Amino acid sequence: MARAVVTLPAQAKRGEIIEIKxxxxxxxxxxxxxxxxxxxxxxxxxxxxTCTYNGVEVYRADLHPAIAANPLIAFTTVATETGTLTFQWxxxxxxxxxxxxxxxxx
Amino acid sequence: xxxxxxxxxxxxxxxAAPTAAKAQLDPNLAANRRAAFQEALRRIVxxxxxxxxxxxxxxxxxxxxxxxxPLSVAVESPMTAADHVKAIHVLTExxxxxxxxxxxxxxxxxRASLATRVRxxxxxxxxxxxxxxxxxxxxxxAEVVVTLSACLEEGLI
Amino acid sequence: xSFGAGxxxxxxxxxxxxxxxxxxxxIPLGERRSGYELMARETRAIQDDDATNPGMLWVxxxxxxxxRKAGAADRSCADCHADARESMKAVAARYPxxxxxxxxxxxxxxxxxxxxxxxxxxxxxxxxSKDLLALTAYVxxxxxxxxxxxxxxxxxxxxxxxxxxxxxxxxxxxxxSCALCHDDNWGKHLAGSAIPQAHPTGYxxxxxxxxxxxxxxxxxxxxxxxxxxQVPAFGADEFVDLELYLMWRARGMKIEAPAVRP
Numbered sequence: 001m002a003r004a005v006v007t008l009p010a011q012a013k014r015g016e017i018i019e020i021k022x023x024x025x026x027x028x029x030x031x032x033x034x035x036x037x038x039x040x041x042x043x044x045x046x047x048x049x050t051c052t053y054n055g056v057e058v059y060r061a062d063l064h065p066a067i068a069a070n071p072l073i074a075f076t077t078v079a080t081e082t083g084t085l086t087f088q089w090x091x092x093x094x095x096x097x098x099x100x101x102x103x104x105x106x
Numbered sequence: 107x108x109x110x111x112x113x114x115x116x117x118x119x120x121x122a123a124p125t126a127a128k129a130q131l132d133p134n135l136a137a138n139r140r141a142a143f144q145e146a147l148r149r150i151v152x153x154x155x156x157x158x159x160x161x162x163x164x165x166x167x168x169x170x171x172x173x174x175x176p177l178s179v180a181v182e183s184p185m186t187a188a189d190h191v192k193a194i195h196v197l198t199e200x201x202x203x204x205x206x207x208x209x210x211x212x213x214x215x216x217r218a219s220l221a222t223r224v225r226x227x228x229x230x231x232x233x234x235x236x237x238x239x240x241x242x243x244x245x246x247x248a249e250v251v252v253t254l255s256a257c258l259e260e261g262l263i
Numbered sequence: 264x265s266f267g268a269g270x271x272x273x274x275x276x277x278x279x280x281x282x283x284x285x286x287x288x289x290i291p292l293g294e295r296r297s298g299y300e301l302m303a304r305e306t307r308a309i310q311d312d313d314a315t316n317p318g319m320l321w322v323x324x325x326x327x328x329x330x331r332k333a334g335a336a337d338r339s340c341a342d343c344h345a346d347a348r349e350s351m352k353a354v355a356a357r358y359p360x361x362x363x364x365x366x367x368x369x370x371x372x373x374x375x376x377x378x379x380x381x382x383x384x385x386x387x388x389x390x391x392s393k394d395l396l397a398l399t400a401y402v403x404x405x406x407x408x409x410x411x412x413x414x415x416x417x418x419x420x421x422x423x424x425x426x427x428x429x430x431x432x433x434x435x436x437x438x439x440s441c442a443l444c445h446d447d448n449w450g451k452h453l454a455g456s457a458i459p460q461a462h463p464t465g466y467x468x469x470x471x472x473x474x475x476x477x478x479x480x481x482x483x484x485x486x487x488x489x490x491x492x493q494v495p496a497f498g499a500d501e502f503v504d505l506e507l508y509l510m511w512r513a514r515g516m517k518i519e520a521p522a523v524r525p
Contacts, residue, residue, distance in 0.1 A: 253455030
């Protein structure tokens with residue numbers, strides 16, 4: 001089932017700056033909300049997002065409860081070489097999602 | 107002067123769930139959150155001076171819903187090995203926690219930017235700080251007005 | 264209107280009544296606007312871009328479910344309906360639709376469950392469950408840009424009339440009707456938000472308030488709770504009739520599913 005979606009071009013010119021948009025399906029429970037009977041709902045969020053390009057980390061975001069549910073993270077990276085972009089989301093309660101996208105650079 | 111009814115209500119409230127009541131009735135809430143913001147800022151920049159400029163923080167001035175507010179940060183920088191943005195931090199002064207997001211990046215990013223969606227608890231000022239490769243800090247702030255929509259779901263489920 | 268004995272108050276009362284627009288008037292077809300137009304530019308941008316629209320997460324789940332075999336019949340939606348992009352085009356634009364077997368109109372969700380139980384021999388999906396929302400979102404997405412159809416025949420007319428009556432009926436502790444806000448006072452502000460005309464062009468939609476995707480049924484339940492009125496269960500006949508009326512009221516307007524709303 002779609003736990004995350006990544007949008008980026010399939011190919012680019014060498015040196016071109018490409019836009020990457022990512023969406024992850026996650027409630028990002030803040031830890032500040034209470035149930036109808038007053039109990040605190042425990043925090044459950046995505047803590048870290050990383051993008052690696054042929055194994056090299058090119059972007060990293062540390063998230064806090066103030067990031068909205070189903071988080072969008074959009075950024076850019078330079079198309080340096082053909083290869084694979086790996087996107088990883090890691091969070092509380094063992095949450096871990098990885099998406100892979102190929103890129104052709106000429 | 108407190109009426110007898112008010113006195114009884116206050117007593118009942120103070121006996122039931124004291125920590126929860128304290129959190130909600132904390133008269134120092136605003137001051138505490140501002141202090142937390144200052145502390146978070148200090149954690150990021152240490153003793154360095156934070157200059158205004160080079161950073162552009164974009165938020166809608168009047169937002170539809172505080173649960174999900176589109177936010178973007180762009181920093182002027184050549185993003186070369188010699189001169190680039192190392193990190194972007196976003197902070198708030200009225201949320202329960204001051205930190206929103208911290209990004210680590212470098213010349214591989216091409217442009218120093220971030221677009222995401224954030225939760226804002228109240229009408230307030232949001233601050234974005236860029237940490238440069240030369241150790242300097244730059245910032246921008248934006249004011250947002252947060253309203254509450256009608257016909258909500260609370261109490262229904 | 265005549266005021267009989269209270270003649271002294273006549274000018275004041277008449278002025279008040281004239282300004283209060285007591286009689287609910289249907290919005291002229293040319294003046295109908297989607298709630299999309301009341302949103303901030305930035306929120307509209309979220310809806311317009313599939314890469315940023317959180318509703319797309321559910322649409323993609325629906326795409327996966329479409330091909331998944333289910334039930335005792337071990338059939339998937341695809342086994343009968345092939346490619347949804349072809350077979351489901353314009354479908355959401357003509358729901359609720361009359362179901363001869365039930366002798367009344369049904370919503371898209373109810374039709375999907377009809378297939379689940381009747382064709383796939385599987386248990387129906389719960390209202391507002393992740394899977395039902397995903398399938399509904401996936402089907403509705405195939406109607407994006409298609410104008411809402413409102414083919415009313417004699418079989419469905421009584422249900423449309425029932426929905427229209429419900430829309431205009433005063434109810435709840437605040438004695439409000441849907442029409443009072445959404446026909447008479449759309450565009451004005453209530454608690455800091457603009458009142459939309461309430462056209463269901465974007466359902467199921469991602470509501471920022473819910474921080475998730477939800478159906479029109481969920482939204483209607485919110486409305487009634489907000490009006491301090493009795494809230495029928497999901498899928499209740501009165502809801503389906505009301506949904507039918509709302510879609511008829513929005514006839515010709517384009518489907519936006521999955522929309523984003525505050």
